[in-house]
Amino acid sequence: MNKPTIPNSFRTGPDEQGMFGIFGGRFVAETLMPLILELQDEWNRAKTDPEFRAELEHLNTHYTGRPSPLYFAERLTEHLGGAKIYFKRDELNHTGSHKINNCLGQILLAKRMGKTRIIAETGAGQHGVASATVAARFGYPCEVYMGATDVERQAPNVFRMKLLGAKVNPVTAGHGTLKDAMNEALRDWVTNVEDTYYLIGTAAGPHPYPEMVREFQAVIGKETREQIMSAEGKLPDLLVAAVGGGSNAIGLFHPFLDDKGVQIVGVEAGGKGLNGDEHCASLTAGSPGVLHGNRTYLLQNEDGQIKEGHSISAGLDYPGIGPEHSWLKDSERVEYVPIMDDEALEAFQLLTRLEGIIPALEPSHALAEVIKRAPKMRKDQTIVMNLCGRGDKDIFTVGKILGMGL
């Protein structure tokens, strides 16, 4: 692959066609194209509309509970004996993860566009819960597509969605995970184009979704900048976040992309190891291809058929990645590394016992990377990790693996 020249800024993308270098774009059926253009117009108007921003900020503050704290993990730092470790605690948000940041933004757009029905896809169920939550808050009917495998391993979230009044549609195609749920949501959208708003949960899909979701999640990075400056008087040396589709990561990373001194690492799900097919490390072990409306790194075979991934964490179980991450990888601004299931599981337990925080399995991957890096860094250096979700939903999965009856 040709090495792209280093741009003056890493924060200007995407271009008008929705491209980040060769990545991104609008690879969708013609039926959806007029809707996507309509969404783009509305988004362009909304993002510069002070009223829209004020309404979103108000909801972020009073509904979600933003800003989320930046927490110095004193005991973990001591335990690892290196850099100071801070957690951006988006797991304390209403609904338990960063997903709500994006859902509030998009539901306000859906309202502006006069749509009357919300659909969403979900993997771990965090986005499904957040979608069902905002749909309840704004009085919309909501249908969530969820892989049948995920319905089973994330039962508490399925129940939450139902309580919130959403209809959960289990998807049995393929392996019954996030990829299949997204196919099914797209099929719904292409059928119900008139009244339906598709609330995509990650910074992927056709333009303008990757940009739009990033902007709604960038509140994480913006707050982090202010909070770390007031805590440490300087920017962090390292940012770490888990990437599945990549929305929490791009939200933390984006405001720091042009700060050369800030090293940035995205952590993919290495599953059972990169040698076989049982992982979701699309950036580390995949190649560029076209799926779900965008060109990005994908797990695929030599015939261009998409592979099923595997991860202990349903939220990372996706064979693709947001297009901006693909571009950040190729331009070498961000380093992407895999973490295996067992490493994530160990990190999950360590944090629970040392800090009294039960993390979701997704940020447990990021944490496992922090555990590797912190001891090799100086004590005057700082790491910020996005603790993007809480682990309540995962206790059954973890209990099963650890052989502990619940």
Added chain:
Amino acid sequence: MKTRIDSRFEKLKAEDRPALVTYFMGGDPDFDTSLEVMKALPAAGSDVIELGMPFSDPMADGPAIQAAGLRSLNAGQTLVRTLELARRFRETDDETPIVMMGYYNPIYIHGVDRFLAEAKEAGVDGLIVVDLPPEMDEELCIPAIEAGINFIRLATPTTDDKRLPAVLRNTSGFVYYVSMTGITGTAIADTSKVNTAVQRIKGHTELPICVGFGVKTAEHARAIGATADGVVVGTAIVNVMADAIKAGKSAGETAGAVTALVSELAKGVRESRLATA
């Protein structure tokens, strides 16, 4: 450059009858059976053949075509083998147009230029790639036109008059009008609405308009053929194949079941203009 598609529609215009366009999934349930089906189509009354390229994630297709793609992939079908189907078909038929239909990723991974050269050589006349709207024309549409292969675009009920010119700009061969919003094979088209839409598109282009999605019976074919220049049938054929496969029928019997349906549809198409005359 005149393709087999252009010649075929000229001929049909002279006969004053619409085309019957038949879709099937290449490699379903295996290479040999699908080749036998393909070879049987023209004699049964198919005027244009749509050769489906299987894809693991067919986001615009309903359950029937998804399942057909999966059967095909499980039997080892690849893009190279689908091109081989076209090549083998051309050994005995040099007139019936072949349009390959599917999704972009397998072509992108194979390499656009390499794919176009091999498709041309195999006797492929046109392409329908569902996930490449006009906004992405640089990817495949323009290279295909330069390679002498028609790029057939889908127009849908959401394609309004403002957008139609952009959709039609680089379209050649024919225009595929999708009769409804939705995935393949679901609802039955409301024929009067469809006919209005066909007239609307005809106001923008000289190209033949073929209508698909939801056409299942000879009755539908007859009604839609009254105004459209062609009637596309896909899911109904795929369903007949699925039934034959499920019943453990041989390749010959499966092809026979498809032939029976296609003959009936062809009869419907051929009667459509007589009914309005």
